[in-house]
Amino acid sequence: MFASTIGTPTEPRNLGRDFEKVRELAGLPGVRLHDLRHTVVSLLLGLGTPPHVVQAIARHAHIDVTMSIYAHTNLDAMRQALDAIEWREL
Known part of the structure; x- marks a missing residue:
């Protein structure tokens, strides 16, 4: 993705x-x-991009990496999910 001044791939440390x-x-x-x-992976997941698409963009070999390392649950999303439950007295 990144090339040196002579057109060869840039070494990771140099990048x-x-x-x-x-x-x-x-x-x-x-x-x-x-x-x-x-940040990009977290934003994509937060925007509702399907996990398998994010996995392909990030070039993760396994979906577990995408979902366990990069998927963060924010408090607003947790609150919204709980508010969606129709609470009833038992």
């Missing part, structure tokens, strides 16, 4: 260093390149 320079120039806080990946 990380390059990203660090860009991040500092942009004045962003200590964010790693991997944090951006994590």
Whole structure:
């Protein structure tokens, strides 16, 4: 996805260093390149993108990785799910 100045694939450590320079120039806080990946996957899941589609985008070999590491339950979603239950007196 990223090429060096001579057209060869960029080494991961070099990509990380390059990203660090860009991040500092942009004045962003200590964010790693991997944090951006994590954010995209979490946002896609939060937007209701089917997990198998997110898995393919993230290139995870197993759906378990997508769902266990990246899927975060936020409090609003939990509240909405519980509010959807029609509570009745037993």
